Amino acid sequence: MxxxxxxxxxxxxxxxxxxxxxxxxxxxxxxxxxxxxxxxxxxxxxxxxxxxxxxxxxxxxxxxxxxxxxxxxxxxxxxxxxxxxxxxxxxxxxxxxxxxxxxxxxxxxxxxxxxxxxxxxxxxxxxxxxxxxxxxxxxxxxxxxxxxxxxxxxxxxxxxxxxxxxxxxxxxxxxxxxxxxxxxxxxxxxxxxxRRALPLLSGHARAVLSQPRFVTNAPPSFGNSVPAAEPQPILLGDLEDPDVVVDFHATDPLDVEAAAALDELGHAFDQVTRxxxxxxxxxxxxxxxxxxxxxxxxxxxxxxxxxxxxxxxxxxxxxxxxxxxxxxxxxxx
Ligand SMILES: O=C(O)CCC(=O)C(=O)O
Ligand SMILES: [Fe+2]
The missing domain is CATH 3.60.130.10 (Clavaminate synthase-like)
Incomplete structure (x- = not known):
C-alpha cells in the first residue's frame, strides 16, 4: 500500500x-x-x-x-x-x-x-x-x-x-x-x-579511472582563488559504487591510456544519459x-x-x- x-x-x-x-x-x-x-x-x-x-x-x-x-x-x-x-x-x-x-x-x-x-x-x-x-x-x-x-x-x-x-x-x-x-x-x-555507467566499463578502464591521471582546471572566473590543479582520479571510493568527478569540458587525461579510459567513460555515460x-x-x-x-x-x-x-x-x-x-x-x- x-x-x-x-x-x-x-x-x-x-x-x-x-x-x-x-x-x-x-x-x-x-x-x-x-x-x-x-x-x-x-x-x-x-x-x-x-x-x-x-x-x-x-x-x-x-x-x-x-x-x-x-x-x-x-x-x-x-x-x-x-x-x-x-x-x-x-x-x-x-x-x-x-x-x-x-x-x-x-x-x-x-x-x-x-x-x-x-x-x-x-x-x-x-x-x-x-x-x-x-x-x-x-x-x-x-x-x-x-x-x-x-x-x-x-x-x-x-x-x-x-x-x-x-x-x-x-x-x-x-x-x-x-x-x-x-x-x-x-x-x-x-x-x-x-551507477548506471559503471557496468558498461571494462575492468581496465575502471582501474585507470581510479588513478590520479586526470587534471580538471577551474573556470577562469575562479581566478587565483583555487590552487593549481593536481592530478586526480575520476572514480573515488569503493569501486563497487564509486563517486565520480569529471567535467567533459574541463578534465584532461595525462597520458594515452588515461585518454582511452576517459573516452570509454564518455561512451558509457552517453548510453545512460537521461x-x-x-x-x-x-x-x-x-x-x-x-x-x-x-x-x-x-x-x-x-x-x-x-x-x-x-x-x-x-x-x-x-x-x-x-x-x-x-x-x-x-x-x-
Ligand atoms: O541549463 C541547465 O539545464 C543546466 C545548467 C547547469 O549546468 C548549471 O546551472 O549548473
Ligand atoms: Fe552545472
Missing amino acids: TTQLDRFTPLHTDTGADVLTVTLTDEEKRDVRRLTGALTADKHALIDSPDWVDRARALSCRLPLSLRSALRRFRREPGPEAVLLVRNLPLGPLPPTPSNPGSVEHHPSTPAAALFLTTVHIGDVTAFRPEKGGALVQNVVPVPGQEDFQGNAGSVALKMHVENAFHQHRPDYVALLCLRNDHDDIAGLRTSSI TFILRSGDLAIVDNRLAMHGRTAFRPRYDGQDRWLQRTFVHLDPRRTRSLRAGDGNVLS
Whole structure:
C-alpha cells in the first residue's frame, strides 16, 4: 500500500527509466505556498542574510510530510539515477525572464523561497564567492551574446559535468527549479549517473579511472582563488559504487591510456544519459557525487519568455568547509 510517507511515483523519461519523483498534490502545493508567503512577506528581505536563511531552515521542517520524507530517503539512497524530481512546486505569477549577465535573486520571490525551503531541508544551501558574487539563489538564463558559452548563460549544448569538479569542496547536490522552459519546449536538463555507467566499463578502464591521471582546471572566473590543479582520479571510493568527478569540458587525461579510459567513460555515460524536459514547477535535485548533468541546445529569443531556472547548491557537512566560510556563513571563498 502506498502511504503518505512513501509516495514516490516513477517518471518515464525519454528512455523509459524510472526516476525518483514526488509530485505534490494541490493541497500540498498550497501548504508550501503558505510557507513561501511567510518568507516573501518582507519584499526588502535579503536571501543572502543569515536571518532569512535561518527562517527558511526552520520553516522547512513544516514542508509536507511526503516531501520531507522523499528528501530524507533520497539523501540516504539516491537510487540508480541519483536524481530526485519534485513536481508541482508553487511559483506564483512570474516576471519576465531576466537576461542580464550574472543574474541572481537578491530578494525573496515565491520560486526562490520554494527552491530554498526544499533544498535547505537536505543540508546547507551554499555558493562560491567567485560565482555570481556568492549569491545563494542564482538564475540560469540565456544571455545575449553568450550563446556559445559552456556555462549556464549559454544556449548551445552544455557538456556533461560534475558541478565545480575542480574544487575539493564541490557541492554535494545541485538543484535546478524550472520557472519556464524555452519557447520550443526542447531545452532539456541531461543527467547521467556513474551507477548506471559503471557496468558498461571494462575492468581496465575502471582501474585507470581510479588513478590520479586526470587534471580538471577551474573556470577562469575562479581566478587565483583555487590552487593549481593536481592530478586526480575520476572514480573515488569503493569501486563497487564509486563517486565520480569529471567535467567533459574541463578534465584532461595525462597520458594515452588515461585518454582511452576517459573516452570509454564518455561512451558509457552517453548510453545512460537521461533528458528531462522540465515543466514550470519541476525541481530536479542531482546528487553531484554520483551523477553529472548538462543541457541540450535551444534557441533563445530574449523577449522575456525565455527558459528560466533557479539554482541552489547544497553541502551536507558544514564543518568540512568551515575554513572556507568566513563568519560561518553560507559562502565558500
Ligand atoms: O541549463 C541547465 O539545464 C543546466 C545548467 C547547469 O549546468 C548549471 O546551472 O549548473
Ligand atoms: Fe552545472
